[in-house]
Amino acid sequence: MKVKEIMVKDVTSISPESAVNEALGILQKLEISGLPVIDESGKLVGMFTEKDILSYILPSYIEKVGRFIYEENPKSTKKKFIELNKIKVSQLMRKDVVTTTEDTTLCEVARIMLTKKARRIPVMDKTGKIAGIVARCDILKALDLESKQVV
């Protein structure tokens, strides 16, 4: 089975110029955790995920500080959350996006997901435009189906 058979073709994307709170609204509405970021020319320029928002609102030094427990929510976190409407998606998105092509096998996409630590991967067509998106759960469902057919 190839990626094109299981990918989600109706891809919701966001512009790099959109405000982060707008992107967050889409994520909440569609109950998904990430969106591809596509510029005016239709080129994929990044991936924007819930993780990017969390990384932004929590202090960047928390990993370096070591072991501790937040007993209260810091004021800075609330302030940063309120200011999400002033931040552009392009400021927080991940720019080095891992992509795949429509004719890639499921195991190859799974390998990319594992080695590159990606939860979802945009699928590009031959013209370099986004043709779909594939997530870990799509791969697992398809592999499950394939194994049942074999049995």
Next chain:
Amino acid sequence: MFKRFILLILLSVSLGFLSRHIGLNSHQALAISIFSVSILGTLLFWSFRLSFAFLGAAILLATRTIDLENLIKFSSLEVILFLTGMMVIIGLLKDEGFFAWIVSLIIRTRNLTAKKFVFIISAISMALACAVDEVTSIIFIVAAVLEICDYFEVDPIPYIIISVLATNIGSAGTVLGNPIGILIAAKSGLTFEDFIIKAFPLALVCLLLTIAIVMFWYKRSLQQLDRQIKEFGSNDMLIKLVSIPADRQTKSALYIFALTLLCLAFSHRLDILLGLEANTILLIVPLMAAAFIMIWKNTKAREFIEKDVEWWTLLFFLLLFAQAGALKYTGATDVMASKLAGFAGNSQPVLITIVLWVSAVGSSILDNVVLVAAFIPVIQSFQSLDLNLHPLWWALLFGGCFGGNITLVGSTANIVALGILEKERNIRVTFLRWLGIGLTVGVVTVIIAWVSLLFLPFYR
């Protein structure tokens, strides 16, 4: 990038030709030229400076400027191992929440006033810099300062700058504060005890004076913080903001750290007691502590070495020391030392002045380790001129540490603190905003060191 690369080649080649022109032989000129490539590499290509160090070492070997045996001898493995051991200890302390506990201590300060805040962050910055190292220390202090400034809604810049100034000054207080401390100790024979007796008090005096200067300099900011403290009332929310689970493991980690510090403090006495070469115990202690940590936390042993040890920096240091060694091996530093001593009329006060101010000004632009690595063989060469080297070693230490305060790129602590500020609050401190207070504190502290080294017999 291409232009910078051409600039690097042109400058280093010109320096080589200039060295030949003033009478150095071809190997000496090549050693100088290659060392300058490493210096320029750190200035122009910071993100991949290690590549120039690799290339330089390879050229030195290929051109027989230095042989393999001496390249390894001069790479100061003892310093690299000391730093590796300390990085493992710091990794354990971080894992066990020691640094988060320090942050919570600062933000839990009761009956906070602006002056009290400045005293606390300055004192803890210095103490942490003395006990761990300046770069580790500054991350935690900045974290505490940002939380407090956010809570009281005041500009964090003055307090971040104060913490950095105190950290750089504190880094001269012990062998642990700065890589140049252990480098100077290893090459000069100065002990941990010497640092505690001679460097720490001077750093403390400089810190007290710096506190007075910054309180005057940032008078308005302090007044504003006092007004905000009155308006917001006590910092109740901050007091309970974070907690550190205190368990047996945390206490054990603290005991290991305390024992390490104690052994380091008495390392000279133990050397004498056991009839060992000077500073042997100083280098053994971090290795022993790191070994115990890896036995104790054996499932994470590999993680301590792979994640907590900054191999990128250590490898750069190792090759830099080897290249500085090539300057000594070829006799280039003997020529430089004799020219410098001739210029100073063989006067020790003049040489102290030159070493102190050149290292201070140099450290304000360059990585102080690069500068100190270059200076060490020159100072060692003064020995043949029958000069007392001790005040010169102290001049190098104080110049290298205090000079880091002059500009915002003067030390790694400055760059790390301002990097966090920019990332967290989107605030960029301008070169001139830093230079005002940095130059004032830098010049005043270097003058204190200068006067002390010239007039106090204590440092001879």
